[in-house]
Amino acid sequence: NGDYYAQIASFDGDQALGEYALYVTANAAELWTPENPEDWFTGVYKSHPIAPGRVASPIGGELSLHAQTRADAQSVDYEKIYYARFGQGGTGGAAGHWYKFTVPALGNN
Helix, strand or coil: CCEEEEEEECCCCCCCEEEEECCCCCEEEEEEECCCCHHEEEECCCCCCCCCEEEECCEHHHEEEEECCCHHHHEECCCCEEEEEEECCCCCCCCCCCCCCCECCCCCC
């Protein structure tokens, strides 16, 4: 149990354009699996679920606060999609965006 942090930065660490969605779950059995085939990205070895909807505004998503330091990390809820953008209309990818999620002690789900 305790607080955990995640930092998402641009793939090349600069001001490159880019969008992403973040989803945290407490139980692997409860992973979000989209029903719409357009909400899957198929890679060379496996398929990955992506945010539903289009680009940086997924259906049911919430815009990130773009916190750029760990001290200002945005607290996120479980089973909720957060989305953000680097570059035009967003913050730079060099500092990245910070998120905080809390894992409860066993038996306190």
